Amino acid sequence: MSEQRRSYEEYRTNYPARKLARRLGWFSIGLGLAELLLPRQLSSALGVHGRGSFVRLCGLREIATGAGILMSDNPKPWIQARVAGDVLDLLALGAAGQRGDATTAMVAAVGVTGVAALDLKCAKDLAKEDEPVTTFDYSDRSGFPDTPDQMRGRAASKGSMDNVPQIKGMAAADRETVNRH
Structure with missing residues (x-):
């Protein structure tokens, strides 16, 4: 409830x-x-x-x-x-x-x-x-049903995290700057 x-x-x-x-x-x-x-x-x-x-x-x-x-x-x-x-x-x-x-x-x-x-x-x-x-107070809600770690990659993988590569740190930053140019 x-x-x-x-x-x-x-x-x-x-x-x-x-x-x-x-x-x-x-x-x-x-x-x-x-x-x-x-x-x-x-x-x-x-x-x-x-x-x-x-x-x-x-x-x-x-x-x-x-x-x-x-x-x-x-x-x-x-x-x-x-x-x-x-x-x-x-x-x-x-x-x-x-x-x-x-x-x-x-x-x-x-x-x-x-x-x-x-x-x-x-x-x-x-x-x-x-x-x-x-007006209702929704300040305690994020809009996601689960935590950010649990939600990461779900849109791309349709719920399965097995095929989604997890890139972290400087590799993720480098990938973002290279793709934007």
């Missing part, structure tokens, strides 16, 4: 989610700069002419959330702010579609929905960092 493993709970950083958060932060800054610098062109492309000031406000929001993600040790609230911003963008595109070109607004809404899905996935994965993970 095996002995009981010692276990403890710890919180783990979700590195892939944090990497995605950084990418979304840079995306936010890029999009925000485009919205600040080209508000008329973007509003015309979306089919909502004359809404440049609204597009600029959205740009400021994007830059603020992007900078918050990149400068903070805890990107969770900033990613949640991106999700809220996506909801606002979808509402604005829905209203724009009723007033202007519905096809253009629909295409833009599909793009926003794709980014919103990434934001939601990132927020969900970052939220898992708040849940403790049970």
Whole structure:
């Protein structure tokens, strides 16, 4: 019967989610700069002419959330702010579609929905960092069923040690240096 493993709970950083958060932060800054610098062109492309000031406000929001993600040790609230911003963008595109070109607004809404899905996935994965993970202590294990002396040569001989030459000392060192060149 095996002995009981010692276990403890710890919180783990979700590195892939944090990497995605950084990418979304840079995306936010890029999009925000485009919205600040080209508000008329973007509003015309979306089919909502004359809404440049609204597009600029959205740009400021994007830059603020992007900078918050990149400068903070805890990107969770900033990613949640991106999700809220996506909801606002979808509402604005829905209203724009009723007033202007519905096809253009629909295409833009599909793009926003794709980014919103990434934001939601990132927020969900970052939220898992708040849940403790049970970790077991295997520090007393080597990964081999027997001692190193008993295991030596088994892979080459399929368990039989009769045909395996045992080279020790300087002969083994010389063999290793000769074969590597």
